[in-house]
Amino acid sequence: MALAAELQSIYCDLHVHIGRTSEGQAVKISGSRDLTFAGIAREAAERKGIGLIGIIDSHSPGVLHDIHAALDSGEMALAAGGGIAYRGTTILLGTEIEIREPGRKECHVLAFMSDLTAMEDFSKWMSAHMRNVNLSSQRLYAPSRVLQDEITGRGGLLIPAHIFTPHKGLYGCAAERMAELFELDRIAAVELGLSADSEMAGYLSELDRYSFLTNSDAHSLGKIGREYNVIEMREPSFQELKLALQRNEGRRVSANFGLNPRLGKYHRTYCAGCGSIIDEAYATSERCPYCGSPKLVQGVLDRILHIADRPLPQVPAHRPPYHYQVPLEFIPGLGKRKLNLLLEAFGTEMNILHRAAEAELAAVAGAELAGLIVLARTGQLVLSSGGGGTYGKVIRT
Ligand SMILES: [Zn+2]
Ligand SMILES: [Zn+2]
Numbered sequence: 206m207a208l209a210a211e212l213q214s215i216y217c218d219l220h221v222h223i224g225r226t227s228e229g230q231a232v233k234i235s236g237s238r239d240l241t242f243a244g245i246a247r248e249a250a251e252r253k254g255i256g257l258i259g260i261i262d263s264h265s266p267g268v269l270h271d272i273h274a275a276l277d278s279g280e281m282a283l284a285a286g287g288g289i290a291y292r293g294t295t296i297l298l299g300t301e302i303e304i305r306e307p308g309r310k311e312c313h314v315l316a317f318m319s320d321l322t323a324m325e326d327f328s329k330w331m332s333a334h335m336r337n338v339n340l341s342s343q344r345l346y347a348p349s350r351v352l353q354d355e356i357t358g359r360g361g362l363l364i365p366a367h368i369f370t371p372h373k374g375l376y377g378c379a380a381e382r383m384a385e386l387f388e389l390d391r392i393a394a395v396e397l398g399l400s401a402d403s404e405m406a407g408y409l410s411e412l413d414r415y416s417f418l419t420n421s422d423a424h425s426l427g428k429i430g431r432e433y434n435v436i437e438m439r440e441p442s443f444q445e446l447k448l449a450l451q452r453n454e455g456r457r458v459s460a461n462f463g464l465n466p467r468l469g470k471y472h473r474t475y476c477a478g479c480g481s482i483i484d485e486a487y488a489t490s491e492r493c494p495y496c497g498s499p500k501l502v503q504g505v506l507d508r509i510l511h512i513a514d515r516p517l518p519q520v521p522a523h524r525p526p527y528h529y530q531v532p533l534e535f536i537p538g539l540g541k542r543k544l545n546l547l548l549e550a551f552g553t554e555m556n557i558l559h560r561a562a563e564a565e566l567a568a569v570a571g572a573e574l575a576g577l578i579v580l581a582r583t584g585q586l587v588l589s590s591g592g593g594g595t596y597g598k599v600i601r602t
Pocket of ligand 2: 220222261301342422
């Protein structure tokens, strides 16, 4: 067993999409052009300070080709313990898959494979059960339990994605209990998604056993690290992550950093007819109290309360703290120019957010911005509610 002293705290964001291959072939249509395998690796290692980055869409044959090219050129190497090593950062090979069981809505899961060979083999299997394996988050035409067998049978990790979002989240729209889709013992962890936190998830007793992940689901370079985890590991690798999710040999997720759920796009129930966010008092009504439209989109909080099996949330003792943190991009007045100045001075966004003192920040970006960054660090910026696909806004106090 490793000594605690050998472990380090590593910033991890395990859900970042690929926009294009290096040859310009589309992978995630809504993803930005510079979101390539190499571009994400550089952004994570050099600007964000993320030590373990999960690149979703690693299954796409064009991306696999890019990975081989980076290995052949010597720019990247195979990481001991699984993953791809680039300048002190390890890239985890992942994919996001859409499943739809008969009579249910569709939902997304993440699968991570230990190494390139396993991902190539898994990609080949997926290609026989999907229309276009080149693209991101494609529908898999196979039962959820078969998918679970295919992932865990290859030594991979199955992690339901953004579980509470009304748009393709497992609890958000596809099921009220995990066992309706998967065997509970072979779920590695769950991803909370941008509109929920650990406390809200504590309304469901079946989640007590799982480690929670807070990831960005980034579709552009700037959004990498908008949510992230601190994980105690010996080094950033697939095998160490696996131990951490099991809370084994001292490895564990030691902190979740996420948006305040009120900033999330789907926090509250929203009327698609008039655009109003529906007050909690009307959460169970079937029509919008403002315009009478029946087109209500149930928000994350309202959905959790609807499927809860506890009257009040409970947080198990192993659960790490969940820190509300406003990402740098939400901070009023922090544009590209100021951010670049701060990056020049402090190296990475994680250094700006966690390590630089207020006086040091002020010397580079001015006292007002430094003050806002410190408030953002501690979750003290005031936010308005998000709902119906619009993010809540930071209100300058
Ligand atoms: Zn998704
Ligand atoms: Zn995604």
